Amino acid sequence: MTVFLRVFILCVSLMFFYFFYLYIEEDKYYPGASFQTSNMPLFELEDLYSDDVITNSDIEGAHLINVWASWCITCRIEHGFLVKLSSQGIPIMGLNYKDARIDAINWITKFGDPYEFIIHDLKGELALDMGVTGAPETFLINNGKIIAHYRGEVNEMIWSDVFSPIIKKENLFNDN
């Protein structure tokens, strides 16, 4: 009886830890990541540097959309990786979120510009439609559809674990 009890307690706790190990090893443990497909909302917003209006037609094909702001400290940490990505030929559109124009331009001048162009979303209209909760957040869109969404800092690890598999599966960014 006591032997049974001992073995039972050990086995149950071992199984318990093993389950959490399996759970963690699955790629589901990124709570910031979501792969629900939805339509890219329609928008008409100003470019950060000029009065040009940017609309959906400017982002045909596959793009990354990165939500950032000059008041966001994590965006600064993320920024270096985005510069690296853009140098590898990944097209990134910036979505400047609830930010003063002058602050945003100063920030970009200081830390470098990885973006093809930057939308100035002062009131967070487009961000609201896309379901943004804060900055930084990054979306992967393909032909007018959002196919991946990550809340939080994108870095080497998030890129290879969250974005790379779906990019490979959908066969995107191959023309470069």
Place this chain on the structure above:
Amino acid sequence: MIIEAAQFLTILATGLFFLCFVFSIFFNVNDVNIIKLISRIYSHSFFLFLSSFLIYVWLAINDNFSVLYIAQHSNTNLPVFYKISSIWSAHEGSMFLWIIFLSLWGAIYNFSVHNNEPLKARTIGVISITTVGFLLFLLLTSNPFETMLPLPPENGADINPVLQDPLLAIHPPTLYLGYVGFVIAFGQAIAFLIEGNSSINWEKQVRFWSIIAWSFLTLGITLGSWWAYYELGWGGYWFWDPVENVALMPWLAATAFIHSLSASSKSSILRIWTILLSILVFSLSLFGAFIVRSGIIDSVHSFANDPERGLYLLAFIGILVMTSLILFSYRFSILISNKRIVSLSKESFISINNIFFGTLIFSTMLGVMYPLIYEFVNDQKISVGAPFYNAIFVPITLLACLFLIFSIESKWQSKLKFAFLNNPLIISFVFSLFITFLSFKFYSVSRAWTLASLFIGSLIISRYILVIYAYIFHRKFVNIYSVLAHLGLGLLIISIALNNDFSSERALNIKINETETYKNHEITFNNLQLTEGPNYESVKADFIIENKNGNKFSLNPEKRKYFVRGQITTETAIHASLLKDIYLTIGDQLDDGSWIVNVQFNYFIRWIWFSATLMIISGLFLARSLNRVHS
């Protein structure tokens, strides 16, 4: 420069803590000099680590934004109090605080226990290795000392306005103190198992530490519950949020543990229970840390995550718990008592309640894990909510309370004798039946579970009042603090039942200058103001509420929008009275100009926190009374 020094001190402390562990395991701890050496290294190492933390606090106060973490979570405009509390507003800093508390418990234990027994040295060794595990976690995966150079930001970031609340600044530290406080009990239990000498009475000393840790844990949970009530606008005291659940599990285990301790410090009869429970309490505390910090569960509490952290914590906790359990099963034979538990003795009632507590812990764990298992298998998210927990907690708690009532009468290791006439049990039974009948007849309480809870609650209260009566007039010895804590339990059960039965809420659509009537209260929407705070703009509504006696008062719920992040928060307005809270929140404005206003009448909600406070205070005094006896 200074931050590197702080990091260096922490690394040094990690090394010394590890040295403590090595000495306590591989050296002859029967040698008094070795014991003294271990104790000395531990205190030196603690002071190095503490100074590292104090430097960090000083940097935070002085807005040193070259430290990445401080830049991310503090701001020049914050008052000093929030600059300090910003340290534990996110993952890295709160982990830092957690480890400070962990080693602080060890340091206090080290200072205040003067018997130079091997048990003490081994205990410090176990505490040290636990500390080292967490320190490595801190330094390797969540380093708070990381810098942001060159070009540190000038003003820092704006911290989440929801977290800028004095109560929230105190809630995590108290909770952490409770969680890690059980390291003493865990350490002593493991030290006892390593020593393998069944004549050592490790339980006696541990009672004091565990009851204090239990009080802090209860305090932390209560503060969290209160904060969620008035700040988050949830309007209740408990939500079965996964992270509330992972705090509830160690609390349940700790409650069972301190009761078993009182049995096994008198005779070694419940030793298997106490050892197993001491491992369980601490494991569940660590499990809570794992759940919150791995980001497995989405909740208001979870921190931004990194899978490496989850993996590290899982591995560390797994090794710690499995080693303890293997040690436990290896020493199983010395834990078995040759005495049998006498039926209807106090020990028997405590064992029965241990089984009930075990069931509650198991069910809560099931509620936490089921959605994970379901998601793992079916790739769909589901959540387990209040109906599941209520269905299990209500009957089992009431049953456990019934056994508590019988245990009051019973004696250690002898059978309970029923004396039917003039028995306090009969008196309180009749009294509670009478109370239940009255509330059924005159106060329209009709739900069966409410009546049952009322009955059990009054049974506990009246029975313990008779105990106090016997204590005062017949000088019958009893620990008065334990009586007070159980009175708190009785009150808690009654308040929860009545809160559940009477409380109601309604969403009103109301325009300015209109009046609506809800439950004999006239609610007039008087005015709406746009105001501007230091870092937000707000809509402040003015409501006049008139009850049926003609008493009027005004309530001003608010909606704030913070400039920097554009975050919107709801500020509740609460009118508290002895029996009920009137709780108002405003929602959105509709197209026709009316506002959605949520009105809640929360009955007896203050009583819930009052009962918890009673338990906390009695717990602290109980620990103090124990310490006086032993030292």
